Amino acid sequence: MNYRQTHQNSINNPEQFWREQASKLAWFRQPKTILSNNPEQPSGYEWFAGGELNICYLALDYHVEQGRGEQIALYYDSPITGNKYSYTYSELLHEVARFAGVLQQQGVAKGDRVVIYMPMIPEATIAMLAVARLGAIHSVVFGGFAAHELAVRIDDAQPKLVVSASHGIEPHRLIPYKPLLDLAITKAKHKPLGTVIYQRNNVPDAKKVVCSMQEGFDIDWQRAMESATPANPVTVASNDPLYILYTSGTTGKPKGVVRDTGGYATALHYSMKAIYNLETGDVMFSASDVGWVVGHSYIIYGPLLAGCSTILYEGKPVFTPDAGAFWRICEEYKVNAIFAAPTAFRAIRKEDPEADFLRKYDISSVENIFMAGERLDPATFAWTQEKTGKPVIDHWWQTESGWPICASPAGIEKLSVKAGSSSLPVPGYNVMVLDDSGDPIAANEQGNIAIQLPLPPGCLTTIWGDSERFQTSYLQQFPGYYASGDGGYIDSDGYVFIMGRTDDVINVAGHRLSTGEMEEVVASHPAVAECCVVGASDSLKGQQPIGLIIMKNGLDITPEQLEKELVALVREEIGALACFKKAVTVKQLPKTRSGKILRNLVRKIADGHDYVVPSTIDDPESINEIKHALGN
Ligand code: COA
Numbered sequence: 001m002n003y004r005q006t007h008q009n010s011i012n013n014p015e016q017f018w019r020e021q022a023s024k025l026a027w028f029r030q031p032k033t034i035l036s037n038n039p040e041q042p043s044g045y046e047w048f049a050g051g052e053l054n055i056c057y058l059a060l061d062y063h064v065e066q067g068r069g070e071q072i073a074l075y076y077d078s079p080i081t082g083n084k085y086s087y088t089y090s091e092l093l094h095e096v097a098r099f100a101g102v103l104q105q106q107g108v109a110k111g112d113r114v115v116i117y118m119p120m121i122p123e124a125t126i127a128m129l130a131v132a133r134l135g136a137i138h139s140v141v142f143g144g145f146a147a148h149e150l151a152v153r154i155d156d157a158q159p160k161l162v163v164s165a166s167h168g169i170e171p172h173r174l175i176p177y178k179p180l181l182d183l184a185i186t187k188a189k190h191k192p193l194g195t196v197i198y199q200r201n202n203v204p205d206a207k208k209v210v211c212s213m214q215e216g217f218d219i220d221w222q223r224a225m226e227s228a229t230p231a232n233p234v235t236v237a238s239n240d241p242l243y244i245l246y247t248s249g250t251t252g253k254p255k256g257v258v259r260d261t262g263g264y265a266t267a268l269h270y271s272m273k274a275i276y277n278l279e280t281g282d283v284m285f286s287a288s289d290v291g292w293v294v295g296h297s298y299i300i301y302g303p304l305l306a307g308c309s310t311i312l313y314e315g316k317p318v319f320t321p322d323a324g325a326f327w328r329i330c331e332e333y334k335v336n337a338i339f340a341a342p343t344a345f346r347a348i349r350k351e352d353p354e355a356d357f358l359r360k361y362d363i364s365s366v367e368n369i370f371m372a373g374e375r376l377d378p379a380t381f382a383w384t385q386e387k388t389g390k391p392v393i394d395h396w397w398q399t400e401s402g403w404p405i406c407a408s409p410a411g412i413e414k415l416s417v418k419a420g421s422s423s424l425p426v427p428g429y430n431v432m433v434l435d436d437s438g439d440p441i442a443a444n445e446q447g448n449i450a451i452q453l454p455l456p457p458g459c460l461t462t463i464w465g466d467s468e469r470f471q472t473s474y475l476q477q478f479p480g481y482y483a484s485g486d487g488g489y490i491d492s493d494g495y496v497f498i499m500g501r502t503d504d505v506i507n508v509a510g511h512r513l514s515t516g517e518m519e520e521v522v523a524s525h526p527a528v529a530e531c532c533v534v535g536a537s538d539s540l541k542g543q544q545p546i547g548l549i550i551m552k553n554g555l556d557i558t559p560e561q562l563e564k565e566l567v568a569l570v571r572e573e574i575g576a577l578a579c580f581k582k583a584v585t586v587k588q589l590p591k592t593r594s595g596k597i598l599r600n601l602v603r604k605i606a607d608g609h610d611y612v613v614p615s616t617i618d619d620p621e622s623i624n625e626i627k628h629a630l631g632n
C-alpha cells in the first residue's frame, strides 16, 4: 500500500490498522479490544484494553530471547569527557535488571513514581528502563532545569525516590546536580523517601566533583549495584502509565503529560519502520536529551523496541570539539538515521558554512536526516540537503503526541518534500485546520491545527493529577478534536505547514519553554510593577525570550541593574537553558481597554513583522515606545 492508501485505511479502519501493529509486539496477554469507549478515561476512549505487557521486557529481554543478546543496544559517546563505550542487549539487560533490584529494595513498586534528574550518561537510560521494569512510573527532569523547576515537578509527581548524579558536564562549566537536587528537595513540600546518586568518577580529574551524601537518605549507585539482586519484569495493563513528562504550558505550572504503556509501545514500534525506515540491527542517532520527549521516544524506547542500536551522545553539535561532531558519529557507528533539532544544524552551518568537516567523514550509511522540535526554516533545509546529498525530512510532533504527527514516512513511500512543510499526516492522525469557531477551513488558509479524536495510540492519556486541565488545555476548544496549540495551514496537496504556536509557548534552541512562566519569575522581582515576556525570532536558536518591564516608582535601581538582576533571577529559577538575556524597561505596555496586554502585537513588533493595531487598544502611543525600546 502506498502512503495515501495506508493513511486512509488507518482513519477509516483504526481498529484493524492498530490490531495489526499491536500484534507485532510480544504482549504477556493480548488486548481484548483494540479501541473502546471508556467513560472512566479522561479522553473517553481507550486503546488495547485488557492487554498486558512490560515495555522493558520488550526493549531488552525479548531481544535476548530472540538471540540478539550480543548485538549492541546502546553506544555511549561523550566527547565532553572523552568516554566511549557500548552495551550489548545482554549487558544492558543485566544492568537494568540489577538497578531495578536496587529500586525494589528501596520499596519502589508498580505505580510508584521515580524522578530521574541526570545528565546524558547510560545510567539515565538504565534508570528509566529499571523503573519501567518494575511497573513504576518515571518522570525525567531535563538536567538544564534549576532547583525550583525540579521542586515543582517533585511536588506534582510525588516520587518515592529520586535518581540523580553527582554532576553534569557542560563545555564551559560543571553543573552541580546533587546540590541542586538537595535544594529542590528542601524547597519541595513533598519529600521523597531517599535518593540514589551516581557518582561520576570515570571522568578526567578536572571534571570530577565529589558530592556530599546524607547517611540514610542518599544511596550510592555503584555501591548499591554491587549487592543488587536482579528484578524480573512486572506485568502492567496496557493503559497503566509508563511515564510522566513535564512540558511547558501557558502558565507557571508545567503540564505532566501522562503516557500509557501498550499504546506507546505499539505506536513507537510502528513508527520505527514506517517513519524512520529502520529495522532490527539498524543504527539510530537522535541528538537530543533523555529529558525531552525525543530522548524518551527515539533515544530509548523506539530504537530498543525495534531491536536497533541507539546512540547516547553527551556533547554538542559544535565545539565538542568542532562542527564535524555529528558527521563523526555517523561514520563511526554507521548511523542509518540521524535526528536532531534544526537549531543544531544551524549551529553547524554557522561554524562550517561550506561543510568542510563533512568531507572528512564517510556518512554513506545515512539514509535520511530527520529534523523536529521547531520549524525547519527553508534555508537550513536547503543547506543540509545540498551539503549532505541526503533526503532531509522535517517532521512535526509534540511532547503530548509522543511520536510524529506529520512526516514524509520514509518506510512507507519515498514522497517528495516541500521546504517549510513537515509533509503529510502520519497514519493514525486525522489532521485538520480549523478557524476560531472550530469549522474546517479551506486549503492554504491559516488557522488552528487540530487532530480529530480519537488520537492514535501513544498520545497522552491525561495530565498527571489534573484531568480537568487535560480537558481545558486540549479537548474543550474544539469539541471532537485535540487542539495542538500550533497554527498553520494545509496546502492543496495535503502538505501541512506548521507556522508557530498560538499560545505563550516558545521554542528556544529546540527547548520548549513558557513565556508565562518566565513572566511569573520576572514579576516576582520587587522592582517590577508589570511585565510581559515574548519570544522573538533568533537566527540560531529559533526564538529568544525578551522581557518588557515597567519599573515601580521611587526605587533606587537603574534599568541596567534591574536587567542584570532579572537575567540572574530567571537563570536561578528556571535555568540557563531559558536563555533569558534581555529585559528592557518601558513606561507602558500596549493593552486593550480592559487591561489585557497585547502580547501578539508585541511579538510582531519584536520580530519586525507587519501588524494591525487593534481597535481595542487603550493607548496607541505605547506602540511607539515598544518599537523604540526593541530597536524596531
Ligand atoms: N544541563 C545543564 N545546563 C544545560 C544543559 C544541561 N543538560 N543544556 C544546556 N544547558 C545550559 C548551557 O550550559 C547554557 O548555559 P550558559 O548560558 O551558562 O552557557 C544554556 O543552558 C544554554 O545552552 P544551549 O542551548 O546548549 O546553548 P549554546 O549556545 O551552548 O549551544 C546550540 C547552542 C544550538 C549548539 C545548542 O542549543 C544545541 O545543541 N541545541 C540543540 C538542542 C536539542 O538537541 N534539542 C533537542 C530537542 S529535540
Ligand code: AMP
Residues within 6 Å of the ligand: 247, 293, 371, 372, 373, 374, 375, 376, 394, 395, 396, 397, 398, 399, 400, 422, 484, 485, 486, 498, 499, 500, 501, 507, 510, 511, 512
Ligand atoms: P515539544 O513538546 O518540546 O516537542 O515541542 C512541541 C512544539 O514544537 C510543537 O507544538 C511545535 O510548536 C514545535 N515543533 C516541533 N516540531 C516542529 C516542526 N517540525 N515544525 C514546526 N514546529 C515544530
